[in-house]
Amino acid sequence: MPDLFAGVDLGGTSIKCVLGDEQGNILFRHSIPTESHSGPERVLQRIGQAVQELTKEAGQKPVGLGMGVPGLVDVPNGITRFLPNLTTQWIDVPAAEILSAHVNCPVRLLNDVRMATLGELVYGRGKDVDSMVFIAIGTGIGGGVVIDGKLRLGPVGAAGELGHQTIDPQGPPCGCGNHGCLETLASGTALAASGIRLMLMGLAPHLHDRVGGDANRVTAELMADAAKQDEPVMDAIMQAADYLAIGVANAMVTLHPELVVLGGGVANMGDILFNRIRAQVKQRVRMIPPESVRIEPSDLGSNAGVMGSIALASRDAF
């Protein structure tokens, strides 16, 4: 059997663990709840156990492990810096070293969206391109930048934070401390908040029906469905698309990539979102031929992260 590599995607609520080969084939997979309240030592120990179970199943140990984490990481040193969706206990944790002791192989960390970018670059939509911008629109908005065939991380792995571009100087506060960021205007969370507002104001009766009036159940996906009947919901989605288009357009004039890939749950809205974004980008981008840049959905979907982790574990990726 060829060498196996472990891929881990550490999320706020669940952790995906896989074993796969260098070609990105996922051969064994297992998910566990995050239980982030138990602290980093315990979470990393449980990841180690999950990988050991996969090892038993495969009858073979992984020779390397890559782990995507939701936040900022010191990539060269494998230290988590700031993971806003977990707990503050994760500040300055040498997670690569700790996990490495549990799994007995080298461990490399990367921000989860940069990891998904790597997945798309090596195995997915970006396989044949030299330059690409990836934007994941989910609970938050993250990104990754590929230039001349390489993921570009900056000195500590923080380059690509496209969700924290300021899009509206007078916009609402963002979780990061700035205001008017793309994330606070157009993430799945921002969209859901708009949908809830419309529902509470009595302007979204079909959305109301779909969630039984329960604000906790409003998601971007349900909004896309309700938008066919609730015009104000459609307006809210178009508004978010226009902000996303500005984020895409700004990345385009800055870098002129061949390809922009949009992933994350919100991108699952499909044509309703992509058509508006493409049209608005054409309005915004005048200094480069907008048709020279393709804007496409993710190819790997929710596997992009773990496949990126396999890519990182199996090669010299940067």
Add this chain to the structure above:
Amino acid sequence: MPDLFAGVDLGGTSIKCVLGDEQGNILFRHSIPTESHSGPERVLQRIGQAVQELTKEAGQKPVGLGMGVPGLVDVPNGITRFLPNLTTQWIDVPAAEILSAHVNCPVRLLNDVRMATLGELVYGRGKDVDSMVFIAIGTGIGGGVVIDGKLRLGPVGAAGELGHQTIDPQGPPCGCGNHGCLETLASGTALAASGIRLMLMGLAPHLHDRVGGDANRVTAELMADAAKQDEPVMDAIMQAADYLAIGVANAMVTLHPELVVLGGGVANMGDILFNRIRAQVKQRVRMIPPESVRIEPSDLGSNAGVMGSIALASRDAF
């Protein structure tokens, strides 16, 4: 004598021509008026003559020539695409080929601000850095992006158009066809327009005195001077600085460069501008340590362009 290289900076009103060595020393220089109404053939012929005069003076022919042009160029093919400050006759002109026939040496073209970026990278502020963003704030706002020690141009040389980031979704129209671009909010032209407005409204008596009430004489530099007494003029400069800070902050979260260099006439305002930009960037950038990125004035000033041209002519720069 060592090899000589020619550098040309083609501007809207004048053309700078120099001969220099590989170390960036400018040994001979000459300026001629652009006379862009005479058309590209004639302008390129006159540049050829100017270079020949410098050649006579030096007693030696250049072995290569680099020319910065104000607008979009197809870099691999040496063709001018769109030079908004010259005439529409410059659309799709094989300027490198034409000029090469006049000067009997290879000619390479580049957007003028990308050329200045190269100058700062090879000989100036960026000599010792791996990653840098250059923003030139003058009549318009241009830029250049350096990653892993190389100027990154994208497929045709258009990457780095940082002045055409959308900063205010509802902002005023920009010459490029978009609206709310950084250029239309914070260029020298935008600043002068704000100053003229204040003067006409009777809100800038000291600016009025300095220019004798002549709107044509209002410049960003004179506004910086008048701002010591005219508070509304100071407010206008601070507003422009805040927009510039957003442009800088967006480039920072996208690329996490070590260094941001601000050049062009408006940057000559110095501390009044830089202090405000640095403070605002600190407010905006939360996802990377803002102190990890230096924001500095240009080192080469108005020589950055021709020195970049020498760099381009004398080495494999990309």
